[in-house]
Amino acid sequence: MAALNSTSLQDTVVKTESEWKKELTPAQFAVLRKKATEPAFSGKYDNFKQKGTYTCAACGNEVFTSDTKFDSGTGWPSFFRPISKRNVKEVKDRSMGMVRTEVICGRCGSHLGHVFDDGPKPTGLRYCLNSVALGFKKAE
Numbered sequence: 001m002a003a004l005n006s007t008s009l010q011d012t013v014v015k016t017e018s019e020w021k022k023e024l025t026p027a028q029f030a031v032l033r034k035k036a037t038e039p040a041f042s043g044k045y046d047n048f049k050q051k052g053t054y055t056c057a058a059c060g061n062e063v064f065t066s067d068t069k070f071d072s073g074t075g076w077p078s079f080f081r082p083i084s085k086r087n088v089k090e091v092k093d094r095s096m097g098m099v100r101t102e103v104i105c106g107r108c109g110s111h112l113g114h115v116f117d118d119g120p121k122p123t124g125l126r127y128c129l130n131s132v133a134l135g136f137k138k139a140e
Contacts, residue, residue: 013059013108024058031130032058032110035095035102040075043131048077055135061107063087064127066139072119072126077134079127080119088127090115103127 015023020033030036045054054064054077064079072078082088086106093102093114103112112133119126 011107015108020058025132027132028057031132032056032112035111037113038076038130038132043076045077045129045131045134045136046075047071048136050136051139053083053137053139054079054129055137056105056108056110056112057133057135058110059105059108060135061087061105062137063105063112063134064129070120072128074126074128076113076128077131078119079129080121080123080125082127088112103129 017033021029024032027038031038051066053062053066054069055062062083064082068079068081070078070080082103084106089104089106089109091102091104093100101115103115104110105112110133111130113127113129116126116128117124
């Protein structure tokens with residue numbers, strides 16, 4: 001699929017784990033490719049207040065905007081709606097002895113975090129993401 005525009009899903013990114021490991025920091029690789037979780041209150045975007053667009057740190061896909069970010073008090077950046085349901089995918093996660101919904105990048109399949117149903121209106125959702133899995137483009 002060709003790129004539609006800056007906020008639409010772009011061409012799928014497929015790389016080997018070895019290629020990802022060379023391109024990402026060890027912390028990014030652990031979270032984005034191995035589904036680790038950064039410690040609560042440790043990420044740079046938890047208390048971040050600038051206006052702009054959050055991207056997947058692995059491929060640059062635009063996933064959330066600052067207009068949908070809120071302070072959940074959990075220690076991770078939280079959003080109530082993605083830019084598009086095509087830019088992020090939701091996948092059942094049965095790890096750690098529980099059933100959750102994992103949030104992955106719709107472009108490269110990297111792990112971003114999880115989504116829960118305890119968020120604010122209008123969606124009631126809390127997309128709880130890892131800062132290390134995100135990049136940021138400041139609004140102009």
